[in-house]
Amino acid sequence: MADIYEQRTYNSGEIGFGDKPGIVVVDYMTAFTDPKYPLGGAPLIERGVENTARLLDAARRAGVPIANCWTSYHSQREMPHWKVQAVREQFIHGAPGTELEPRTYDESYDMGLCKSGPSIFFETPVASFFAKERVDTVIVTGCVTSGCIRASTIDSFSRGFRTIVPEDCVGDHDEGPHRDNLRDVGRRYADIKDADTVIEYIEDWRKKNR
Amino acid sequence: MADIYEQRTYNSGEIGFGDKPGIVVVDYMTAFTDPKYPLGGAPLIERGVENTARLLDAARRAGVPIANCWTSYHSQREMPHWKVQAVREQFIHGAPGTELEPRTYDESYDMGLCKSGPSIFFETPVASFFAKERVDTVIVTGCVTSGCIRASTIDSFSRGFRTIVPEDCVGDHDEGPHRDNLRDVGRRYADIKDADTVIEYIEDWRKKNR
Amino acid sequence: MADIYEQRTYNSGEIGFGDKPGIVVVDYMTAFTDPKYPLGGAPLIERGVENTARLLDAARRAGVPIANCWTSYHSQREMPHWKVQAVREQFIHGAPGTELEPRTYDESYDMGLCKSGPSIFFETPVASFFAKERVDTVIVTGCVTSGCIRASTIDSFSRGFRTIVPEDCVGDHDEGPHRDNLRDVGRRYADIKDADTVIEYIEDWRKKNR
Amino acid sequence: MADIYEQRTYNSGEIGFGDKPGIVVVDYMTAFTDPKYPLGGAPLIERGVENTARLLDAARRAGVPIANCWTSYHSQREMPHWKVQAVREQFIHGAPGTELEPRTYDESYDMGLCKSGPSIFFETPVASFFAKERVDTVIVTGCVTSGCIRASTIDSFSRGFRTIVPEDCVGDHDEGPHRDNLRDVGRRYADIKDADTVIEYIEDWRKKNR
Numbered sequence: 001m002a003d004i005y006e007q008r009t010y011n012s013g014e015i016g017f018g019d020k021p022g023i024v025v026v027d028y029m030t031a032f033t034d035p036k037y038p039l040g041g042a043p044l045i046e047r048g049v050e051n052t053a054r055l056l057d058a059a060r061r062a063g064v065p066i067a068n069c070w071t072s073y074h075s076q077r078e079m080p081h082w083k084v085q086a087v088r089e090q091f092i093h094g095a096p097g098t099e100l101e102p103r104t105y106d107e108s109y110d111m112g113l114c115k116s117g118p119s120i121f122f123e124t125p126v127a128s129f130f131a132k133e134r135v136d137t138v139i140v141t142g143c144v145t146s147g148c149i150r151a152s153t154i155d156s157f158s159r160g161f162r163t164i165v166p167e168d169c170v171g172d173h174d175e176g177p178h179r180d181n182l183r184d185v186g187r188r189y190a191d192i193k194d195a196d197t198v199i200e201y202i203e204d205w206r207k208k209n210r
Numbered sequence: 211m212a213d214i215y216e217q218r219t220y221n222s223g224e225i226g227f228g229d230k231p232g233i234v235v236v237d238y239m240t241a242f243t244d245p246k247y248p249l250g251g252a253p254l255i256e257r258g259v260e261n262t263a264r265l266l267d268a269a270r271r272a273g274v275p276i277a278n279c280w281t282s283y284h285s286q287r288e289m290p291h292w293k294v295q296a297v298r299e300q301f302i303h304g305a306p307g308t309e310l311e312p313r314t315y316d317e318s319y320d321m322g323l324c325k326s327g328p329s330i331f332f333e334t335p336v337a338s339f340f341a342k343e344r345v346d347t348v349i350v351t352g353c354v355t356s357g358c359i360r361a362s363t364i365d366s367f368s369r370g371f372r373t374i375v376p377e378d379c380v381g382d383h384d385e386g387p388h389r390d391n392l393r394d395v396g397r398r399y400a401d402i403k404d405a406d407t408v409i410e411y412i413e414d415w416r417k418k419n420r
Numbered sequence: 421m422a423d424i425y426e427q428r429t430y431n432s433g434e435i436g437f438g439d440k441p442g443i444v445v446v447d448y449m450t451a452f453t454d455p456k457y458p459l460g461g462a463p464l465i466e467r468g469v470e471n472t473a474r475l476l477d478a479a480r481r482a483g484v485p486i487a488n489c490w491t492s493y494h495s496q497r498e499m500p501h502w503k504v505q506a507v508r509e510q511f512i513h514g515a516p517g518t519e520l521e522p523r524t525y526d527e528s529y530d531m532g533l534c535k536s537g538p539s540i541f542f543e544t545p546v547a548s549f550f551a552k553e554r555v556d557t558v559i560v561t562g563c564v565t566s567g568c569i570r571a572s573t574i575d576s577f578s579r580g581f582r583t584i585v586p587e588d589c590v591g592d593h594d595e596g597p598h599r600d601n602l603r604d605v606g607r608r609y610a611d612i613k614d615a616d617t618v619i620e621y622i623e624d625w626r627k628k629n630r
Numbered sequence: 631m632a633d634i635y636e637q638r639t640y641n642s643g644e645i646g647f648g649d650k651p652g653i654v655v656v657d658y659m660t661a662f663t664d665p666k667y668p669l670g671g672a673p674l675i676e677r678g679v680e681n682t683a684r685l686l687d688a689a690r691r692a693g694v695p696i697a698n699c700w701t702s703y704h705s706q707r708e709m710p711h712w713k714v715q716a717v718r719e720q721f722i723h724g725a726p727g728t729e730l731e732p733r734t735y736d737e738s739y740d741m742g743l744c745k746s747g748p749s750i751f752f753e754t755p756v757a758s759f760f761a762k763e764r765v766d767t768v769i770v771t772g773c774v775t776s777g778c779i780r781a782s783t784i785d786s787f788s789r790g791f792r793t794i795v796p797e798d799c800v801g802d803h804d805e806g807p808h809r810d811n812l813r814d815v816g817r818r819y820a821d822i823k824d825a826d827t828v829i830e831y832i833e834d835w836r837k838k839n840r
Binding site for chain 3: 634635638639640641642643644645668669710711712713714715716746747748749752753776777780781784785787788789790791792793803804807810811813814816817818819820
């Protein structure tokens with residue numbers, strides 16, 4: 001299937017890393033990371049949390065800006081027309097499940113924020129923070145690949161950033177949609193890498209910017 | 211595969227049509243609709259154009275607001291980091307391929323506009339036009355399903371609209387990604403319908419609002 | 421001075437109220453409403469709070485959507501380049517002064533939210549909430565007239581809403597800038613009214629929509 | 631009057647120039663620059679055009695990104711609720727008055743674009759272009775100070791940029807509102823400078839970046 005797209009000039013050349021990274025951590029909240037919740041505890045998400053935790057350690061040591069978000073609303077009246085019942089009923093400000101995952105959130109360092117749409121950039125201050133910091137390269141981590149990661153990757157691209165998705169730092173409830181979405185964005189908007197490659201880039205960047 | 215998601219409460223209930231429709235027509239420009247261009251002339255896109263033309267006839271008779279966009283840039287310097295060579299080289303203001311498809315564009319009626327990202331709502335005046343018109347239901351048409359339709363559907367949802375994708379009014383270069391993306395958005399953000407169902411809704415709406 | 425602008429066709433005709441109101445309450449937080457803070461306790465702001473409280477009572481009885489915001493940040497690193505020292509040093513998440521004013525905030529009814537720029541619409545979910553509710557008329561209240569009210573009024577206009585500023589529901593540290601800004605926006609973007617006129621409109625609207 | 635605001639900690643310290651400039655040229659279109667139009671030919675605007683032309687010469691030699699906009703709409707249906715009759719009736723795509731002023735627009739260099747609200751950043755690709763270029767300092771030029779310049783300055787600030795307004799590069803129909811608005815934004819969001827100071831900064835920047 002890739003061939004049809006490549007014949008039409010999709011996936012022609014890498015974007016590459018730029019001069020200043022920023023990291024977004026999308027919806028690593030306990031509703032997704034704790035198996036006791038309806039959306040929680042998928043193996044690919046667990047894998048994503050662990051790799052993202054390693055990546056964020058390196059990033060914090062290097063002073064890289066990090067935005068770390070959850071999703072919640074005042075009530076059903078204010079939320080968009082979600083077709084996911086667990087989101088409609090449980091993603092309410094202060095409800096259990098809306099806490100940020102402790103393995104990936106550092107309250108003293110990260111810009112923590114509440115978002116209202118699938119994308120971490122949609123109607124949030126993240127892009128303004130990154131503009132102030134002169135970020136040109138956005139590393140996308142979090143969940144779920146076929147939902148909020150897809151949306152955040154599109155928006156990162158649209159906003160002019162070099163966009164990198166380390167595929168072992170993002171997760172989904174199932175492998176099919178995880179792969180389908182990495183395929184779609186990798187053809188158009190983003191480079192698909194892994195945690196180790198991004199950590200190496202961050203450590204090199206740190207040495208150059210000391 | 212659907213079952214894993216439905217067990218987790220995805221796809222729980224329809225959104226339904228609201229009180230006032232608006233239509234977006236995404237990237238039905240000759241670069242996609244004319245086979246002489248690298249991205250042009252896929253059968254699903256041809257099918258989409260024909261069904262969208264029927265839908266727009268009904269919509270214009272009913273006075274429904276229509277936004278009809280193409281994608282182009284001043285130069286490569288100003289565009290986001292596209293991995294699609296044909297976009298990078300050919301989507302330049304005024305270049306061949308950037309004209310709106312005549313079967314779906316009515317210059318005297320539609321709000322024609324140039325967009326810069328995959329989504330027709332991203333940094334364009336479409337949502338403001340729809341707010342002024344009190345639109346609450348957005349019908350998404352155009353191409354390609356696994357690119358700009360996916361992005362436009364996410365943004366329509368995020369901006370609070372009831373979002374309907376008539377699947378025979380959107381098209382792609384190949385069937386796999388077309389279906390994968392309808393599946394992903396149909397679980398979360400939008401109702402997947404067909405042209406005839408939407409035309410019927412518009413004609414009913416027109417009778418009620420005469 | 422008005423004459424030069426009116427000769428050039430500014431201020432030509434009223435906008436008028438529309439079919440569905442929504443209200444924004446901008447920065448009635450204790451940093452502005454309590455005299456113990458550097459920015460707190462100006463008489464025009466005190467007057468604004470009292471009139472807004474009356475207006476909101478009527479609005480909540482009528483079921484009108486209300487968005488009620490404060491401004492704060494994770495740290496100085498994430499905030500824009502404010503030239504106001506009290507904002508830079510004190511508008512930090514959870515700090516004293518960032519609580520919403522109890523006379524104008526009803527936690528059980530209002531959509532409370534944190535904003536990051538002067539405008540309540542800038543990178544916040546307010547416009548999406550209003551789109552879902554089919555709001556076409558935005559009533560702007562809060563402080564300060566020559567800062568966040570000016571910015572919120574511009575954005576309300578830009579987003580396609582009929583915009584009404586009840587001048588006794590907005591306040592400033594001094595009268596000159598208060599009046600200058602009402603003059604500028606009243607010529608271009610908004611109708612300048614008072615609390616009683618808006619309350620009457622809301623009560624009429626309520627009767628029609630019972 | 632300044633004293634009341636400074637006692638409350640407004641205007642505390644300069645923002646300063648950053649590492650990479652970008653320039654916005656707002657609404658220098660013939661409707662404002664040619665005296666034959668109702669909004670055209672005010673002396674402060676004429677002065678602004680001449681100083682901006684000098685500034686842009688230096689900027690183009692240095693490779694600084696420039697966004698140059700006009701305002702127009704498909705029809706009155708799509709435009710926001712303007713209270714300025716000349717805008718409502720004459721700011722239509724392709725109408726006389728909507729051409730960019732030739733003294734300040736270089737089609738071969740500048741990103742020319744159509745905007746729909748007062749701010750050049752509102753629902754336009756300008757911020758994405760600047761993010762790609764790593765701009766951190768925005769120079770605001772154009773007209774009118776008490777309208778689109780005020781709006782563009784607020785948005786530049788909100789989006790995280792260091793914002794500089796060279797006061798002799800912006801103009802208005804009358805001096806009072808021109809000064810009032812520079813006062814308001816200079817206290818909060820931007821440094822007020824002049825063309826010569828900005829040209830000197832750009833020439834220094836050019837030498838450092840050769």
